[in-house]
Amino acid sequence: MTATLPGRPFTVISLLPRLLNTNGDAGNARVLAQRIRWSGHDAQVVDVHSRADLPEQVDAVSIGSGTDAALIPARDALRTLVEELRVWSNSGVPILAVGTGWELLSWGIDLSDGTVLEGLGLVAGQAVPRKTRATDDIIIISKYGRLIGFENHARDYVGAEASPLGRVLYGSGNGTRSSGPQIEGLIMGEVFCTHLHGPVLARNPALADHLLRAAFSRHGLEYARGVRADSADATAQAARNEVAVRLGQNAE
Amino acid sequence: MAVTEPARLSKRGFVTSVRYAPAILLGRAVRVLARWRKPGGGSAIPGVVVNRIAPGFLATTLNGFPLGLVIVTGSSGKSTTTKMLVAVLRAHGLTVFTNQSTANISQGLTSALLERVSLSGQIAGDVAVLEMDEGHGAFIAGSLTPRVVALTNVMVDQIDRFHDSEMVAVLLGKIAARATETVVLNADDRYLTDLGSSLDSTVGVARYGVTAEVLGQYPRGLGYAETAANRLPTGTGLQLTRVVGRDATVEFGADSHSIRLPARGIHYAVDALTALSTAQATLGDGFDPTIACAALSAMPAVFGRGEVVTVGGKTIEFVLVQNPSSFQLNVDSLEDGTEQILVIIGSDVRDPSYFWPVDTSRLDHVLIASGLKAHDIALQLAYDNVRVDCIEPDVPTALDAFLALPDPTSGVKTIIFSADGMRRTRAHLRLVSNAEDPV
Numbered sequence: 001m002t003a004t005l006p007g008r009p010f011t012v013i014s015l016l017p018r019l020l021n022t023n024g025d026a027g028n029a030r031v032l033a034q035r036i037r038w039s040g041h042d043a044q045v046v047d048v049h050s051r052a053d054l055p056e057q058v059d060a061v062s063i064g065s066g067t068d069a070a071l072i073p074a075r076d077a078l079r080t081l082v083e084e085l086r087v088w089s090n091s092g093v094p095i096l097a098v099g100t101g102w103e104l105l106s107w108g109i110d111l112s113d114g115t116v117l118e119g120l121g122l123v124a125g126q127a128v129p130r131k132t133r134a135t136d137d138i139i140i141i142s143k144y145g146r147l148i149g150f151e152n153h154a155r156d157y158v159g160a161e162a163s164p165l166g167r168v169l170y171g172s173g174n175g176t177r178s179s180g181p182q183i184e185g186l187i188m189g190e191v192f193c194t195h196l197h198g199p200v201l202a203r204n205p206a207l208a209d210h211l212l213r214a215a216f217s218r219h220g221l222e223y224a225r226g227v228r229a230d231s232a233d234a235t236a237q238a239a240r241n242e243v244a245v246r247l248g249q250n251a252e
Numbered sequence: 253m254a255v256t257e258p259a260r261l262s263k264r265g266f267v268t269s270v271r272y273a274p275a276i277l278l279g280r281a282v283r284v285l286a287r288w289r290k291p292g293g294g295s296a297i298p299g300v301v302v303n304r305i306a307p308g309f310l311a312t313t314l315n316g317f318p319l320g321l322v323i324v325t326g327s328s329g330k331s332t333t334t335k336m337l338v339a340v341l342r343a344h345g346l347t348v349f350t351n352q353s354t355a356n357i358s359q360g361l362t363s364a365l366l367e368r369v370s371l372s373g374q375i376a377g378d379v380a381v382l383e384m385d386e387g388h389g390a391f392i393a394g395s396l397t398p399r400v401v402a403l404t405n406v407m408v409d410q411i412d413r414f415h416d417s418e419m420v421a422v423l424l425g426k427i428a429a430r431a432t433e434t435v436v437l438n439a440d441d442r443y444l445t446d447l448g449s450s451l452d453s454t455v456g457v458a459r460y461g462v463t464a465e466v467l468g469q470y471p472r473g474l475g476y477a478e479t480a481a482n483r484l485p486t487g488t489g490l491q492l493t494r495v496v497g498r499d500a501t502v503e504f505g506a507d508s509h510s511i512r513l514p515a516r517g518i519h520y521a522v523d524a525l526t527a528l529s530t531a532q533a534t535l536g537d538g539f540d541p542t543i544a545c546a547a548l549s550a551m552p553a554v555f556g557r558g559e560v561v562t563v564g565g566k567t568i569e570f571v572l573v574q575n576p577s578s579f580q581l582n583v584d585s586l587e588d589g590t591e592q593i594l595v596i597i598g599s600d601v602r603d604p605s606y607f608w609p610v611d612t613s614r615l616d617h618v619l620i621a622s623g624l625k626a627h628d629i630a631l632q633l634a635y636d637n638v639r640v641d642c643i644e645p646d647v648p649t650a651l652d653a654f655l656a657l658p659d660p661t662s663g664v665k666t667i668i669f670s671a672d673g674m675r676r677t678r679a680h681l682r683l684v685s686n687a688e689d690p691v
């Protein structure tokens with residue numbers, strides 16, 4: 001079957017990995033590229049620090065999380081890519097943004113000193129300060145199954161109620177709401193935003209495979225999980241189960 | 253150069269006040285009681301008591317050493333640096349009071365001082381050398397007046413506690429601001445060079461750094477949150493000019509000396525450089541590079557930090573990873589062709605993505621992944637194309653299986669562990685750590 005792209009590898013870009021990789025979330029790009037290779041296709045990760053690094057074709061985008069000190073330089077660098085980000089999100093290129101990477105795509109970030117850092121306005125909602133940093137395991141129920149990660153954020157997120165990534169079983173997620181279930185993350189088309197570290201795609205390959213199906217279908221290709229993913233995915237399941245059982249949930 | 257006798261070193265005056273005598277007596281009584289109730293335990297309790305009834309005791313005593321107080325702080329390497337500095341100072345004939353960093357530094361120190369102090373408040377010793385956490389700045393702010401403060405580096409290593417490098421730098425700046433004579437700092441760390449140029453002009457700054465050639469050996473850098481743009485110009489501070497395995501060369505202005513490090517790795521070489529620079533600032537003219545380098549070369553390997561041990565006739569090298577930077581440096585400096593590797597990552601690594609900035613592909617083949625986070629580290633290894641033969645979360649089982657294997661044909665059996673993995677390994681193999689300096 002191996003239909004492949006005309007003369008080029010699948011290209012996953014990792015946006016600003018120098019500024020946005022405090023929690024290792026740039027690793028999500030590595031996960032996508034490896035799973036593409038395991039499915040029998042060529043793949044490469046291109047680190048994009050500025051416009052000059054942009055490859056001609058982009059098949060998937062990963063944005064990690066950084067420290068608050070990096071917020072302004074990261075926002076300013078992302079602004080120079082806002083047109084591309086818009087085109088990608090409108091044309092179904094899967095984009096995963098984690099932590100502050102997600103916050104920067106929003107309307108804005110309310111900082112604890114009362115000022116607002118304007119975001120790129122690509123996704124609805126905004127980040128608002130929370131009383132204490134949320135630093136713990138997090139378990140959510142989503143369309144892509146039970147997702148387990150580690151959250152580590154000093155801000156909640158409001159305005160994602162219309163299309164969250166999932167419902168919180170354990171943890172803080174987007175923050176406590178006055179009514180309705182506690183939710184986590186945001187989805188807009190093939191743009192996925194979340195607080196889950198892990199990296200989320202290594203811990204939860206079902207979500208990774210969803211992004212890959214989206215990337216493949218843009219080229220009329222069908223993504224099929226490679227055999228080499230079997231053992232990695234069994235390991236991921238065991239890692240998730242360790243957390244789930246420790247927190248009083250069932251093993252998968 | 254002649255070694256200055258400690259007795260002839262500048263006298264800053266002993267603490268002679270007797271106003272703490274009742275507190276000291278009470279603290280000692282509590283110490284006896286605490287030990288009587290729980291053998292070997294309760295060491296911090298006398299400290300609590302004394303700090304409550306005589307709050308000035310700790311600061312007055314620490315500030316009162318003839319050669320003053322030296323503080324070593326920074327994100328990483330402070331513990332090794334402190335031990336190295338103490339060894340160098342002792343080799344110069346000084347009696348050194350030192351600590352092991354504890355969560356409650358004030359009570360722990362007070363208890364340690366109580367063991368040594370006479371009723372008149374006098375303590376035998378020439379100098380105090382303290383290792384301090386970034387977060388201990390508040391503790392020293394109003395009370396301690398260190399003569400020398402040494403800053404190791406700013407690394408993004410404790411993501412739960414200190415999220416930002418800026419925040420770490422601010423905390424270190426608070427400690428550095430207490431220095432009365434010299435701030436010793438790593439000139440390759442951008443945050444520290446900035447900190448150095450913002451210091452009060454009444455305080456001297458002693459800089460140390462590696463040469464461009466040494467830095468060039470580490471394309472991923474030395475793990476600092478940000479590397480300074482320029483290397484230290486020759487002749488403006490101690491320079492590390494060469495590191496090969498456990499051998500390093502340090503340039504002291506005109507002459508250069510070689511050192512045999514207690515463990516392989518650039519970070520130990522930089523720790524040694526920090527210790528030498530700090531010893532020089534502390535001893536002034538009394539500093540002798542030959543004595544200092546001999547003392548460093550004679551140090552035993554520190555447990556879990558590149559130490560090679562023999563267990564049941566098998567040689568094992570231990571490699572402790574404390575943060576992503578040290579993990580990467582350790583992976584990069586592993587001997588080529590190391591064919592038997594056991595990795596133990598424990599409950600101390602709460603967020604498994606913490607280690608993902610590390611490229612582990614060079615490990616190539618890991619026999620066993622173990623510890624509470626065994627599956628998480630195995631997952632990272634799998635995505636880095638490292639073959640993992642077996643995942644065994646139970647540490648004793650993994651250790652027994654690993655040791656039972658015949659000796660490797662190349663390299664030595666290598667165990668890479670997090671701090672929690674190290675504790676479990678030490679307990680299971682009944683290894684005692686190298687005798688730490690008694691406080």
Ligand SMILES: [Zn+2]
Pocket residue numbers: 023065066099100152153
């Ligand atoms: Zn975070």
